[in-house]
Amino acid sequence: MMTATAQVTALIVPALVVVALLAALLRKVDVFEEFVRGAGEGVKLSLQLIPYIVAIFVAVGLFRESGVLTVLTQWLSPVLTWLGFPVDVLPLMIIRPFNNAAAMGVVADILSTRGPDSFSGRLASVMQGSSETTFYVLTVYLGAVGIKRSLHALPLCLLGDLIGYLAALWATVLFFGR
């Protein structure tokens, strides 16, 4: 399953790039200028990310190096092992709904300590790729129109995150094995 889909998905990004460039040229867009402008926004965003990533690296690093994570692992391992989650992704599950930049920091930390092609690394990438910053979306979207009562939006979106984590675990095992 891995090789065939990997070949197809490896083409998605290059194909999108070519389609976007051709469509833009057809519409007489100044592609070079627009690229530079967009890239400039990217530089700005990256600079804004630095404090978030440092904040998360410090907290997660202390949590791991002090041995708390090991203790927590021992407590939670029956539950997590029963579900099949490696304990490395626990901080990601907790932080993901709150802040995208912080979640990026957690994923980056897992990738650099466990390796991008380890099970934890792959699972964390899939979880990051398949979930959203739920609290941000709800706060910004509902706040923009002045809504105070959100019916079942919050519990349902959080339930969606939880289902998403389980689905990510299932999909990661399906595509990469354990």
Add this chain to the structure above:
Amino acid sequence: MLSIIWAGMIILAVAYAAVTGGAEEITTVLFAQAARGVTMALEVMSIITVWFGLSRIAAKAGLLPAFGRLIAPLIRPLFPGVPAGHPAIPAMGMNLAANLLGLANAATPFGLEAMRALQRLNPLPRTATPAMVTFLVLNSACATLVPSTAIALRANAGAQQPSAIIAPAFLASSVALAAVLIIDRLWRWRYRREKVAGSRSRPGKGGRR
């Protein structure tokens, strides 16, 4: 809330280290982790820069409206309360198209436009309508074709195939999306039953569904 989690992690770590006798290492770890964080952020900068440049071209090329037009009829049946031809549907289509293409920065303006359009149909302006809830659920569980952040982080960490996570991530978010939409239907059904029973008035039901 994030503050409590963040501070809690650090306080727990320091307290535990103090008890187990590893307190002097805390300072070393603190600065080593900060250095790693800055290095990582700068490394990821290159990928974010390229991706933002390319997504701006995609936005200018009109790929978003094209995708949005494809998606609009698909989401139409999810919003029985929104009249045909209402501007909320194309706005929601564009928002989901931007999410699908991994253009997160382009998604928010369309999402806000969609919320304002839905708000015009709202008889109780301070309470969300069922259509809004469905849209938020759709947005927060939204599948993406290009999880650009995760791919960028993987490329940076030296993964064999950074984009190999596209298919599993898409599959996982599709499953979650389907599950959440079904639960949302059941929830709406419960509101309607309460309304029919007339046992108590619950704001946000409105007359339209």
